[in-house]
Amino acid sequence: MSPFAEPVEDDTPPKALALQDLQLLKALGPYVKPHWKILTLSLLLLPLISVTQVLQPFIIKQAVDGPITHHQFPALINDALLFLILIIVHYGLRYAQMVLAQMAGQRIILLLRCDLYDHLQSLDMRFYHRTPLGKLVTRLSSDVENISDVFAQGGIAIFSDLALVIGILVAMAVMNLQLALVTYAVLPLVVVTMIFFRRRSREIYNRMRLQLAELNSYLQESLSGMDIIQLLQRETYNAEAFKNLGRAFMKTNVRSVTYDSAFTAAIEFLSWLTIIAILGYIVLGSPISFGLLVAFLQYIQMLYDPLEEVSDKYTTIQSGLASLEKIAELKAVKPQITSADHAIPLSLAKGHIQFKNVSFSYLPGEPVLKNVSLEIHPGEKIALIGPTGSGKSTLIKLLNRSYDPDEGEILLDGIPIQNYDLSSFRRQVVVIPQDDFLFSRSLQENITLTYQEPVDLSRLKQVTRTVHADAVVDRFDTGFQTILAERGRNISQGERQLLGFARALWHDPRIIILDEATSAIDPHTETLIQDALEKSLVGRTGVVVAHRLSTVRNVDRVYQLSHGEIIRSGSPEEILQ
Ligand SMILES: Nc1ncnc2c1ncn2[C@@H]1O[C@H](COP(=O)(O)OP(=O)(O)OP(=O)(O)O)[C@@H](O)[C@H]1O
Ligand SMILES: [Mg+2]
Numbered sequence: 001m002s003p004f005a006e007p008v009e010d011d012t013p014p015k016a017l018a019l020q021d022l023q024l025l026k027a028l029g030p031y032v033k034p035h036w037k038i039l040t041l042s043l044l045l046l047p048l049i050s051v052t053q054v055l056q057p058f059i060i061k062q063a064v065d066g067p068i069t070h071h072q073f074p075a076l077i078n079d080a081l082l083f084l085i086l087i088i089v090h091y092g093l094r095y096a097q098m099v100l101a102q103m104a105g106q107r108i109i110l111l112l113r114c115d116l117y118d119h120l121q122s123l124d125m126r127f128y129h130r131t132p133l134g135k136l137v138t139r140l141s142s143d144v145e146n147i148s149d150v151f152a153q154g155g156i157a158i159f160s161d162l163a164l165v166i167g168i169l170v171a172m173a174v175m176n177l178q179l180a181l182v183t184y185a186v187l188p189l190v191v192v193t194m195i196f197f198r199r200r201s202r203e204i205y206n207r208m209r210l211q212l213a214e215l216n217s218y219l220q221e222s223l224s225g226m227d228i229i230q231l232l233q234r235e236t237y238n239a240e241a242f243k244n245l246g247r248a249f250m251k252t253n254v255r256s257v258t259y260d261s262a263f264t265a266a267i268e269f270l271s272w273l274t275i276i277a278i279l280g281y282i283v284l285g286s287p288i289s290f291g292l293l294v295a296f297l298q299y300i301q302m303l304y305d306p307l308e309e310v311s312d313k314y315t316t317i318q319s320g321l322a323s324l325e326k327i328a329e330l331k332a333v334k335p336q337i338t339s340a341d342h343a344i345p346l347s348l349a350k351g352h353i354q355f356k357n358v359s360f361s362y363l364p365g366e367p368v369l370k371n372v373s374l375e376i377h378p379g380e381k382i383a384l385i386g387p388t389g390s391g392k393s394t395l396i397k398l399l400n401r402s403y404d405p406d407e408g409e410i411l412l413d414g415i416p417i418q419n420y421d422l423s424s425f426r427r428q429v430v431v432i433p434q435d436d437f438l439f440s441r442s443l444q445e446n447i448t449l450t451y452q453e454p455v456d457l458s459r460l461k462q463v464t465r466t467v468h469a470d471a472v473v474d475r476f477d478t479g480f481q482t483i484l485a486e487r488g489r490n491i492s493q494g495e496r497q498l499l500g501f502a503r504a505l506w507h508d509p510r511i512i513i514l515d516e517a518t519s520a521i522d523p524h525t526e527t528l529i530q531d532a533l534e535k536s537l538v539g540r541t542g543v544v545v546a547h548r549l550s551t552v553r554n555v556d557r558v559y560q561l562s563h564g565e566i567i568r569s570g571s572p573e574e575i576l577q
Pocket of ligand 1 (some may be wrong): 129363364368387388389390391392393394395434441518
């Protein structure tokens with residue numbers, strides 16, 4: 001990606017929480033199902049927790065109006081003991097509930113995360129080319145985390161708060177109906193305040209999310225293109241762009257804090273207003289017992305605490321749902337390159353390749369390959385030549401089914417390649433790309449691409465020696481166990497292609513496709529690559545995207561491409577003339 005790219009597009013308009021969100025929850029179904037028992041148990045504990053909390057002021061009232069008022073202190077012991085038991089049970093249950101909810105939540109999240117990873121692995125190159133990587137990383141990190149927060153802090157807690165609020169309202173009415181009605185009178189104000197702030201916080205929250213995604217995308221892109229940025233001295237420009245994104249995010253954050261603080265203040269104010277209303281009720285000539293007053297003060301406290309937090313929890317739920325929506329969208333992306341329904345397993349291909357009038361475009365209306373036909377018999381080696389951008393790499397991407405053609409057919413051993421089982425097909429066709437990708441794992445793992453199974457070391461050594469990659473391995477003291485730098489930065493392009501040959505030969509496919517490195521490679525390495533190519537193509541069908549005369553000379557036939565069309569084909573001698 002270029003360091004000058006526009007920041008990611010605003011991909012979600014702020015949305016209201018609505019009925020359709022309940023539909024969204026269905027998306028979680030498959031992940032919740034295996035853990036429903038723990039989740040249900042944790043939900044069942046919620047009413048018990050509320051009851052044990054709501055009972056507390058009852059005991060206080062009884063103690064104040066009874067033993068304390070009448071100075072019967074020995075009798076107070078009973079109330080104190082009762083209270084002690086109640087709070088031990090209450091906090092014990094709370095602890096158990098939190099642990100259970102977290103346990104279920106974390107397990108559900110693990111399932112979700114792994115399932116998404118599997119899904120991403122099934123998606124094709126077309127998807128990866130149009131999706132910024134930063135976005136996908138966000139799906140598997142912060143979006144998954146947001147859903148996890150719903151279990152940890154929001155979703156389940158909001159049920160318990162609701163249970164508590166209802167419990168308190170009922171308990172107040174049971175204790176003293178008139179006094180309870182005075183308290184209820186303030187509640188409509190609370191509801192209005194909550195609705196007012198909720199709407200604003202939702203908008204701000206959505207904006208914050210988008211801005212953070214932009215910031216992350218920008219960061220990721222500029223870090224991976226740091227060499228270009230420094231070469232072209234775009235540091236000041238990029239710093240300015242980053243600062244602008246950061247500033248916008250900061251402003252939204254400050255606004256969010258302003259609203260949150262105003263909301264907290266408003267709710268606290270209303271709680272005091274309720275207390276004033278109760279005192280007013282007493283002043284107006286309705287004396288109540290001291291114990292009742294104490295109990296009501298406690299209830300009011302209990303009532304407003306969850307109300308104050310409800311907006312936080314609501315935000316958590318909302319962000320969880322927004323993330324769930326993005327994840328569901330990602331899950332809904334169907335892989336375009338798949339095995340057919342009655343796919344043919346390909347155990348050993350002969351290596352007969354035919355392109356029949358194949359056309360292809362990455363973007364609609366911009367054809368990259370036009371009506372390409374060619375035939376390669378088993379064991380033949382052909383070269384593709386042509387100016388840069390003429391479609392050589394694209395042609396081989398069609399051949400290994402990174403993409404499927406828009407028109408025409410590609411046949412292997414007389415059968416359209418779409419009809420083969422995809423993974424068995426790909427095992428027969430190995431591409432050594434222009435700029436082979438290396439992982440930050442050991443050299444051995446980079447060649448074998450197996451991370452766990454034991455590896456036949458003598459075969460590995462033989463394979464690397466055959467393609468002259470042993471020099472690369474020997475360059476390091478730790479040999480095959482050398483861990484490469486990220487993306488294999490410490491390996492040159494020539495070495496990369498040699499390792500590519502080793503990787504291809506290790507997997508022993510019937511068809512090897514080499515996309516020759518475009519950059520200058522020293523004559524010695526070039527000879528090595530030539531030799532590696534010849535040796536690895538023995539008994540195999542070979543397709544080489546050639547940039548060097550020496551390569552072209554050694555093949556059976558050459559196809560020359562120009563603007564996506566084959567303009568000439570023939571023996572190397574004919575073409576070279
Ligand atoms: N992922 C993509 N999305 C859109 N267009 C693409 C994509 N990949 C390649 N193209 C376009 O397709 C055309 C052919 O590209 P291709 O990579 O096949 O060229 P090439 O012949 O391999 O060139 P080179 O010799 O430089 O490797 C180019 O115009 C390129 O811009
Ligand atoms: Mg190319």
